[in-house]
Amino acid sequence: MKLAETVTFGGGALARHAELRGNVRKQAELLADPAARTLAIWRGKPLFELANERCAPGWLMTGDRVLAQAGPPVFLGLAGGPRFAVDLSMWEPDSLPDTLTDFFDPSEQRHPDLPETARFAELRGTMTRLSPLDAELIASAKAVLGWHATHRFCARCGSESTMSMAGWQRDCPACKAHHFPRTDPVVIMLITRGNSVLLGRSPGWPEGMFSLLAGFVEPGEGIEAAVRREVFEESGIRVGAVSYLSSQPWPFPASLMFGCRGEALDDTISVDPEEIEEALWLSREEMIRVFAGEHPRIRAPRQGAIAGFLLSNWVADRLD
Numbered sequence: 001m002k003l004a005e006t007v008t009f010g011g012g013a014l015a016r017h018a019e020l021r022g023n024v025r026k027q028a029e030l031l032a033d034p035a036a037r038t039l040a041i042w043r044g045k046p047l048f049e050l051a052n053e054r055c056a057p058g059w060l061m062t063g064d065r066v067l068a069q070a071g072p073p074v075f076l077g078l079a080g081g082p083r084f085a086v087d088l089s090m091w092e093p094d095s096l097p098d099t100l101t102d103f104f105d106p107s108e109q110r111h112p113d114l115p116e117t118a119r120f121a122e123l124r125g126t127m128t129r130l131s132p133l134d135a136e137l138i139a140s141a142k143a144v145l146g147w148h149a150t151h152r153f154c155a156r157c158g159s160e161s162t163m164s165m166a167g168w169q170r171d172c173p174a175c176k177a178h179h180f181p182r183t184d185p186v187v188i189m190l191i192t193r194g195n196s197v198l199l200g201r202s203p204g205w206p207e208g209m210f211s212l213l214a215g216f217v218e219p220g221e222g223i224e225a226a227v228r229r230e231v232f233e234e235s236g237i238r239v240g241a242v243s244y245l246s247s248q249p250w251p252f253p254a255s256l257m258f259g260c261r262g263e264a265l266d267d268t269i270s271v272d273p274e275e276i277e278e279a280l281w282l283s284r285e286e287m288i289r290v291f292a293g294e295h296p297r298i299r300a301p302r303q304g305a306i307a308g309f310l311l312s313n314w315v316a317d318r319l320d
Ligand SMILES: [Zn+2]
Pocket: 154, 155, 156, 157, 158, 159, 172, 173, 174, 175, 176, 177
């Protein structure tokens, strides 16, 4: 797909410089570089610079006193200077909203030592306003710091492990095992039959929300097989030819979405209520009405997610 890397979180072309990660002295030099900047992430929410239409990472200088409570820096790469990320979850704001655990938490947190325009906010609400490079930097920071936060202990022997390789590895001091950041593969598929596309909705989704079917790839399974298995499990539809379209890192918390298309071999839907609540076929003309916000039942896909990206390109006949 020619437009594959125009998806949100795609096409950032971040110069990650993995060769610099293992050099402890070089890492110290990079951090001390006057052009170095660090992105703080508080409980999964990155610090943003939000002013009117402007939306960018809230970069902090090395030595900023806000960073005194932060964890060790993760080296993200070179992007106009060295770029790092730290976990600032230790910081306690004066009050906590009760929306923190919601699917989408609209609250924003302000640190008293930072300007009014610097706020911790949900990446879901800002991702479509970021440049591709900023989006990749933030997605990488959020994903790798989220991994550290949930993988403190060695999966082999249970001892507490330590961050190494500038944040891209954890080492176990007891059994000497090395652990690497996880990315979980997910297939998400545009299944078509003639002029129609297959949509489904999960139990508990907001009213009117439908999306492409999706599911985790299982160990030992290829992408094409996962597409066919998930579609059959969820909708009872058999899929023939499968091809790859586009991928999207999805750091909520650690997925890599493989956008695929597949041709349905039949059109009789039989949903598994354990998996999805409803599935349906929608014609291209109906999908245009969905995007226009004119469909009586189905609301337009969320901005930024690969499902909407694939559907809008299918409607516009730009999947080639
Ligand atoms: Zn161990």
